Amino acid sequence: MPLTILVVDDDLGTRLCLSDYLEVSGYLVVKAENGQQALDVVEKSQPHLIITDIAMPKMDGYELVRRVRARPNFRLFPPVIxxxxxxxxQDRVKGYQLGCDIYLPKPFELVELGAVVRSLLERYVLLTQGSPIPNSLSTNNQSLVTEKLSKSDYSEAVSQSIIINSQISLTAREQEVLSLLLNGLSNVKIGDRLHLSPRTIEKYVSSLFRKTDTNNRAELVRFTMENYLSN
Structure with missing residues (x-):
């Protein structure tokens, strides 16, 4: 039985990106759009680990973790990222005081997140069940993903692989925009990084939609993950 991870984020693209990566790595993923929804999922799914954003509508990540840790059976587990x-x-200190285990900043690297997830789950299983994570999680897919991601920066490798695997010709600037988009940056933040106006970034993003036959960021992220991870 695969270990269950709860992903909580109000951004659809981020949820899809994380869930696709974690599922390929051998985990069962359940998702929530905000802390309020996540509380219900925690009770129903009893996840082995929680990955959550902080700034979310209805209930933010701080309040979510506070309420989870207030429950007797969740005082120490599951681990929270x-x-x-x-x-x-100040933000990090508050997070640790409320009961999170690891604090990772956005934009993030999937390969680092994957390493953190496995480390926390190994400790969780050892402490709660007295045995290491089952070998079933070390699937061929996980080995393949780790091998590919360790060769270079994840987002750069992904954008390059799309060109190779799907015969899609992206310009150098489109690759840069795609890499930053995959890391969860908004058009404004991408523009700041590349010293371009948000309107110019919109044009590049529209071009990416057209070339990949997608309609929005969520579809573009999923398209990218499927084309990269399927090889």
């Missing part, structure tokens, strides 16, 4: 753009020292 904050995956967020809130990166100040």
């Amino acid at each position: 904050f995956l967020t753009a809130h990166t100040s020292t």
Whole structure:
């Protein structure tokens, strides 16, 4: 039985990107759009690990973790990873005080997140069940993903693989925009990184939609993951 991971983020593209990657790595993934929805999922699914954003509508990540840790059977487990753009020292201290285990800033690298997830789950299983993570999680797909992702920066490798695997010709600038988009950056933040206006970034994103036959960021992320991870 695969270990269950709860992914909580109000951004659809981020949820799809994380869930696709984790599922290929051998985990069962359940998703929620905000902390309020996540509380119901926690009770129903009893996840082995939670990955959550902080800034979300209805209930933010801080309140979610506070309420989870307030429940007697969740005081220590499951482990919690904050995956967020809130990166100040004050934010991190508050997160740790509420009961998170790891604080990862956005934009993030999937290969690093994958390593953190496995490390936390190994400790979780050892402490709660007294045995290591089953070998079934070390699937061929997981080995393949790890091998590919360790060769270079994840987002750059993904954008390059689309050109090779799907015969899609992207310009150098489109590859840069795609790499930053996959890391969860908005058009404004991508523009800041590349010293371009948000309107110019919109044109590049529209070009990516056209070339990949997708209609929005979520579809583009899924298209990218499927074309990259299927090889």
